[in-house]
Amino acid sequence: MILLKCTRCKKRLAIFFRPYSGESLCQHCFITSVEGQVKRIISKYAMFKPDDRIAIAVSGGKDSVALLHILTKIEKQFPAAEVIAITIDEGIKGYRDEAIRIAKENCKILGVEHVICSFKDLYGYTLDEIVKITRDREMGPCSYCGVLRRRALNIASRKVEADKLATAHNLDDEAQTILLNVIHGDVTRIARVEPVLCAEPPLKFIPRVKPICEIPENEVALYAYLLGIKFQSTPCPYIGTALRHEIRQILNRLETRHPGVKFTIIRMAEKIRPMLKKGLTPVELQRCRVCGEPTTGNICKPCEALRKLDFLKY
């Protein structure tokens, strides 16, 4: 076994090899490099202002807890900035309870305010109840959960008077989503996978930012592990779609043999996004006729989902 010196400090022993850059990094340089990369992403996409109140969506998984730690550390350098953690409690027995405990613990350690917002309070249903109601029907639990969680995050961010909502989508998530949209032939969605998502005021949409969208998943995991950060590692009992899982495996296999492929994919999307936006009919957001939240149609997806649930219940 050959022990390699760190490519950056040239002193300490390397603990991590980064195939797409050819670097071997020691623990200290790896952590600094990840944090530096997040700072570069924030500045490249002008994600924050120095006095932003930033809501961080913390599920309790490795990505969101790592994001919470990194952002808290970075924002300490901006005394006028504030961070606040938001956890959505979908109501998944034996899973979300543990995640909430972990999110709480991390917030306590970091001295960050923690707000929990539940599906039950907001919508009258837990996800477990939704699963029971919708069982054997075409729209699976993940579709309901995705639609309702995004809405819950917007409502909660507004409630805590946040200027931005930061989510923990990593490089793998983004590359997967782009490839999924290519395979689905969904041009509008290819154009919409972006690091910053805004809507024109006076719509009540809190701008969304993805500060770790260019950090590979394995590096986020290693970052959390090296800092001894506690996170939930059991997966959600209502596993995601089969196609996304396949795309994940495909991309990981490709990345092993062709390091950098995930970056290439998000760069490609970055390049074509402005062209697609110019070519596509612009999506005009308006207020949902039922709840007043921003939507592309007359009635928003969450209201549609809730109507369906009310109907199916009987």
Place this chain on the structure above:
Amino acid sequence: MILLKCTRCKKRLAIFFRPYSGESLCQHCFITSVEGQVKRIISKYAMFKPDDRIAIAVSGGKDSVALLHILTKIEKQFPAAEVIAITIDEGIKGYRDEAIRIAKENCKILGVEHVICSFKDLYGYTLDEIVKITRDREMGPCSYCGVLRRRALNIASRKVEADKLATAHNLDDEAQTILLNVIHGDVTRIARVEPVLCAEPPLKFIPRVKPICEIPENEVALYAYLLGIKFQSTPCPYIGTALRHEIRQILNRLETRHPGVKFTIIRMAEKIRPMLKKGLTPVELQRCRVCGEPTTGNICKPCEALRKLDFLKY
């Protein structure tokens, strides 16, 4: 075992199930359906005029030989149209010789004129010689072959005074190329995967058309098999790139589980192509300073490749 009736004629027994349409087809209806589909592709993209002289690139493999048979059949309905087969002899011992014999045989059966054009005559090198010269160098035999073969096809088409050059790219080839370009992040090339490729006159570029670009590879193979068409089935000894092979496997696996995925990918490319073309700086073709053939730079790729070979030889 359940014997299914053909979905179309409702009389004969089905021999083929088409997962993406749900049809079960008998031999007769399958053949008619493939030929009808090719006619629709030709008309959708306005590939030919009734009095076109069409050069068909016939390598001797299943796709090009099937294309030769289908086009000859279709063009018989247009008395002013002519077809002529072109085979490029790259000079690959123990492989191309057999292919040429097969191409010749098919042309004889169909009464189609057959023209052979060799790398050796055009460029002074056979591919075998190129492989020997370039061994262990970064630009592999497939890169040389691709560049020189495309040029040879253009020269040969011009020599036989063809109005169009038809190549046998099938649906799988096209979907693979699009996905490859996505993974390579090559936006210009995503925009250039199209069924018809033209250049402004007075450039000496014979317009290229792909009449089977929406027929799945397995259907082309079955078509050739059912009609008892002879084709070369041994693969080229200089196998293609590893990445394309991986993409082929990925797409085939995806197609099995999600029938229609290859179509979705080419439709997606079709949708975004005009947007990309608008957004990208238009590629201006000019004459190569060495040979006068159309090129995007000062010196064309084939001339660059030949210069490199002349240099490496010594």
